[in-house]
Amino acid sequence: MYRHSLRKRVAIAFAVCVATLSVAWGLAFFAAIRLSEDRALVNQLQLAAESYPSLPMNIRGYDEARSLPESLREWGQTNPGEGLYEFSAEEFHVAVLSIDNEKLATDNEQQHAFVVFDVAGIEAASSEDWWWLLFITGVVGTLGALGFGLGVIVMRRAVAPVTQLAQMVADIDLEHLTVGDHKRIESSRFGDDEVGMLAGTIEKTLERISAFVVRERDFTSSASHELRTPITVITGALELLEQSDLSAADVKVVDRVRRATLDMKTTIEMFLCLARESDNGLYDEQFLVMPLVSRAIDQQRYLLSGKCIDVVLHDLAKPRICGHPPAFAVVVNNLVRNAFEHTLEGQGPITILIKEHELLVANQVSSITDEGQLPTDASSFNGYGLGLGIVQRLCERNGWSFSLHVDGTRVTARLSW
Known part of the structure; x- marks a missing residue:
């Protein structure tokens, strides 16, 4: 004291x-x-x-x-x-x-x-x-x-209290905060001077962060169960409906519900990926790029129904990258969905190019579209496509690089790793 x-x-x-x-x-x-x-x-x-x-x-x-x-x-x-x-x-x-x-x-x-x-x-x-x-x-x-x-x-x-406080703060792993990290800083031992005030402020801040970590973990664990359960129930009900005799109109309705359910599942996975502070080593998993790209094309192909648009996939390499597979799947699904959704009749083909260290998705947009609303870099995502801001955040979490380039009426999305 x-x-x-x-x-x-x-x-x-x-x-x-x-x-x-x-x-x-x-x-x-x-x-x-x-x-x-x-x-x-x-x-x-x-x-x-x-x-x-x-x-x-x-x-x-x-x-x-x-x-x-x-x-x-x-x-x-x-x-x-x-x-x-x-x-x-x-x-x-x-x-x-x-x-x-x-x-x-x-x-x-x-x-x-x-x-x-x-x-x-x-x-x-x-x-x-x-x-x-x-x-x-x-x-x-x-x-x-x-x-x-x-x-x-x-x-x-004279400055021993400052050194002691700095050592206490340095011993805290800010990347993996625990519930009791705020207890490591005992502000009571510093008295009522300036160092004591600083220690008390840091202790209260860490206490709030620790409480936030607890709430985040509780929310993600509860949301993961509560949000996925209805999706699972709907998917099971759709499978039962498909086994019954349905009219052509009913089949279309069931397909629409299935697609909406799949979109909802992808959205849930996307937000849970962003909400989690840690994913227990999933960000270090090795996986192939090609299967995830092929699955995204198959899942989003319904958006090209009634359009005479070809999808050209160039598999120039068989890259294997390190990261979070669900996050990569969400990113690829968003890019493919954007290309399929914004390409109108007669504006094909849509080109998907897989290289050793990058993925390119290129498509044409309507010549009558106001090009002033098209983004010219990665910082102007609002108003164009589906979830490009979320794509950027997922890439930052995994150490990937994302950019969007507009050349006239041609839009190219680039994902690098």
Whole structure:
């Protein structure tokens, strides 16, 4: 349980990290200053101890430039301004002062005095400076690495609830949701902060989706039984009627009822295919294309009654594809039915071409049909044919590709796999 919001925890973590690094750097600089002071004093004391009993005079004062040490005399005669000067090669540090000496001054000119500090033996050698630079670089790098590690640890603890929630969501199989998936996200453990609100929302959403999955399964199982039972009863009754003596008019009526029953059965199968979330591996079944195409032609041939239209079937290959056979049968039945239904007398033939990776159904439409109402691509299915929108959805579910092409008065439906 977290007492503060995510925003406040991140701010606190950042403040703690910055404060810790600031204290560490402050202590490091303070230690460096004290070490430098101690080092200078130790070197000066060491030099005095080595010169005992005559103590060295490291700091001396000079009233005029000509009295300076020989290595500084020429520089002093250039009348330098007030300030501090360092001469690394000669190992001197010089302070230039302005003094008023009435005895020495002429024409109110201001005289300079020099304070010379001889640092020979006190300052470290260049090689030692390099070692100290290497040591300081190592300390700085170590502090930087420790600061980075501390920042990672602190920030990781601050955003730990977000990581935990993301892991919980990642463990859920969104393609196969179960009834209890919403229980995997325990929003109560995140408190009342932003992460807790997000976890609660995800939990409620998954709960609604799980309930929807249950309703979908109940509906499809009930609809599958309740809708197919009347169809089976009607089919049995038709078979009994066919065995009795019927007049020519009655035979036509029975044929019409049989066709309507077959259409109803196909429609039920089609909607059940779309309604099911899962079909227990039926989408991975291997089947032949040719038998389903031949059956669709036989079932829809009654639409060509009274029309002198030929159906030309070109079987260029014997493809075997992977998918849902009932869904493929529904798709083929719709395409064949569209071609048979929209082809008028004298507009044949209807061509059905089976290739290795596609099925083509082509037919002519009436020249007086308003071509502006004919679809020119797969996105304009409404108003043309029977169930082409449903065909598109079935193809998407099975990984197939469907397109409709219009060239003048010739319409070609293409189904690829």
